[in-house]
Amino acid sequence: MSGKTPESGFRLRVRDVDVVAPNFKKRLSGVTSTIVQLVPEQSKTVAIAALGPGLPGMLPKLRWWQVPGxxxxxxxxxxRIWHARRNTEMLAGVLLKQILRAPMKLVFTSAAQRHHSRYTKWLIRRMDAVVATSRRSGSFLRVPYKVVMHGVDTERFHPPAKDGDDWQVTGLPGRYGVGCFGRIRHQKGTDLFVAAMIELLPRYPDWTAVVLGRVTAENKGFAEELQRSIDQAGLSSRIVFLGEVSDVRPWFRRIDLCVAPSRNEGFGLTPLEAMASATATVASDAGAYEEMILIGETGEVAPAGDGVALKQAIQRYLESPELCRAHGRSALRHARSRFPLEGEANALNALYKDLWREART
Incomplete structure (x- = not known):
């Protein structure tokens, strides 16, 4: 690999790239976020490059015109290893390997917590190695797999360190903040969070709730209905939709409690990002949340879709800001020891090296 420039990113020769991480979705998603954070960490010890649209310039990546290489x-x-995370990327790998005879092994990371379609199963059976992001996602696979849970960049997500990390800098009312992060839609449980806040906040005047995330066109009516409920409850100044912010990281440090109420989730990075920011978390048991949270030490877990249980779990923290701080401190230790990004990168790189080692023997 040669040098890099801010304008063009890493200049790569295809012959020097040993691992390709395709990203065939232009819109920002959890998978894209994982690739953007993980590839630079992996590149410290493996010659890896991303491929696809909408990727930041500084990411080591190949251009489309280099694909024939x-x-x-x-x-x-x-x-070469082709590490896919979506069906489209698996299919591209199968075409490259089996039709075009590219010298390549295929790896797939599965985060889905549901039974796969026949088509997806067909693709997975053609992979040379499969990774599950949690024990639960692995339970839906019908092939051998290795569990490698996502990590979090503990340099990018860190505890409060300056005045801009205080709740007071937001200009919002109250002394404490509780936040819900992610796209505004039914699957993410935004309505469950809003319902809990409408019931709880009148009893806890020191707290204000914020919702950060994008509203897509198909979910505009859903978001408008939530806002009407908030207005009718007279809480429009204390349950605030902030939309999609340019940098979400300071908000993890400003709030005292993070709530991840998803009804359905693949993996879900929000609790990890909160924990790395020394923030306690209440989450549903969707995704890998239950596998990353130490219940009663770093946060609480409620059954997915159970608004009553979610509200009760949140209430314990609203009653005791000191409990938030104590669990936030434990969460920071847990994130740094159990979920550092370099741990995920090293585990994946070790899997690649095992494939190469098998070829030599």
């Missing part, structure tokens, strides 16, 4: 063996390995 993947049909030739890399300079330093017996074959």
């Amino acid at each position: 993947l049909l030739r063996k890399p300079a330093n390995r017996p074959f």
Whole structure:
């Protein structure tokens, strides 16, 4: 690999790339966020590059015109690894390997917590290695797999360190903040969070709730109905929709409690980002939330879709800001010891090296 420039990112020769991480979705998603954070960490020890639209300039990546170069063996390995995370990316890998005869092994990371379609199963059976992001997602696979849970960048997500990390800088009322992060839609349980806040906030005047996330066109009516409920309750100044902010990280440090109320989730990074920011979390048991939260030490977990249980779990923290701080401190230790981003990167790189080692033996 050669140098980089802010304008063009890393300049790569295809022959020097041993691992390709395709990202075939232009709109920002959890998968895209994972790739953007993970690839630079992996690149410290493996020659990896991303491929696809909408990726930041500083990310090591290949251009579309370089794809034909993947049909030739890399300079330093017996074959190249194509690490897919979506069906479209698996299919592209299968076409490259089986139709175009590219010297390549295929790896797939599965975060889904549901039974896969016949088509997805067909694709997964053609992978050379499969990764599950949690024990639960692995339970839906019918092939051998390795669990590698996502990590969090503990340099980008960190505890409060300056005045801008205080709740007071927001200009919102109250002394404490409780936040819900993610796209505004039914699947994410935004309505469950709003309903809990409408019931609880009148009893806890020191608290204000914020909702951060994008509203897509198909969910505009859903968001408008939530706002009407808030207005009717007279809480429009204390349950505030902030939309999609340019940098969400300071908000994890400003709030005292993070709520992740998803009804359905693939993995879900929000609790990890909150924990790395020394913030306690109440989450549903969707995704991998239950596997990352130490119940009663770093946060609480409620059954997915159960608004009553969610409200009760939140109430314990609203009653005791000191409990928030204590669990936030424990959460920080837990995130740094159990979920550092380099741990995920090292585990994936070790899997690649096992594939290359098997080829040599």
